[in-house]
Amino acid sequence: MKTITSRDNAQYKELKHLAGSSQARRKAGRTLLDGVHLCQTYLQLRGMPVQCIVSESALHNPEVADIVGQLEAQHAHVTGLPDALYNAVSQVEHGVGVMFLIDTPERVVTAPLSVSAVLLDNVQDPGNVGSILRSAAAAGIQQVYCSGGTAFCWSPKVLRAAMGAHFVLDIYENVDLAPLVSGSTIATLATSGYATQRLYDVDLRQPVAWLFGHEGQGVADDLLSLASHQVVIPHLGQVESLNVAACAAVCFFEQVRQNQA
Template structure:
């Protein structure tokens, strides 16, 4: 182990710190109340560090402490941040906290970022509005695609899956730290105030996305896996688009649909061709 001067060891599941970590992994209410989340694995920790943030706590299993890559990472953290607070757990205790089938042996306790900029300041942004996305895997995948496409802000309705749950974080693959995530958002108000084109995916009364001008400031709205975007939100968007599907499937997974929409905008922005609607 590279970090030893500030290392604590816990051997009992009755320890209050262990109980807190165990509950954080399983309770969205606990995460909201504490403003904390757990990152499981090396990649999420590396993404967090790359964003310039400092971990609250590093949690390492006994076997993880023998892992060469983890040791190297802990050494770099100690060099950059000084005496990082580090906790060692037995493998049995670590595995009780981790929800990964084969944990690598390191988790990170982090503070959940809070973003308070006014909605009025997003007029030049590329944004997404997510309404009632229920599956955390879908939510994380959308956030990952959004970051890859250059989206700056993600507005989530109050009935979306928890964006800081372990499954969402794993699916996001570090996207959370390159994106401003606004939970419990009033999507109708935000859509009305956004000074750009607000576009929603829909099945009825929608234009072909490939015949729609997506250049400039855009906010895409994506809806619930079963019901799509609500009628209330559809009433305030400026355009409705659909993805042509020549096959026999009735619809696309929302994460797949989001990726297609986001990267069709990128294609149009980078094509260098003059746009004419057909």
């Protein structure tokens, strides 16, 4: 294990820059996974990280010690930091004290939609994006396509909200959704509060592409016009609409229900 004790260390400065800047993460093609659960899940599903960063006090935690032991057995790169330096990098308040530096996958759309997928049009809240990813993974959906205006999927807030879902999904970012929808070989369903067709009246026993939009404006009009179905989720009570993440979860698990019925 290498130990860094100086704030002026070039490697430490790079870690701190990555932790605090979405632009830096995008440019480097790397991000940080903060916390035991994310690190354990990455090890299980994806393998070795580029680097493990651990705080001095966290080495006494049995779960952290197990992670470090697995990495050192594979001769992976582990860096120790004094607690004060680690806490200045970590975005998690009162965290356990372990994080992974990983490469973020870069995927290019090469084929039309043919399996169940999620399309996110300008969904800007990281918590909503992470929750949608988590629900999609739980429902057995594997592909997620994000427009340029959607929150960066590999940001710390999205990663924490998704709870490891990233590692079982194929995530495409900065996608032009219009050609994807128009060229789809499967039905595309856009949610809209103005739709007349109820979600529960649509046959979801085959692959579909779910299209969800901005928290305030919803799906853009041009995409709505391209979707094969516009659906609404009926709801009771004096509220205008559902949160987009809640809406997505209802849609995904109505599809699961129909396929298991």
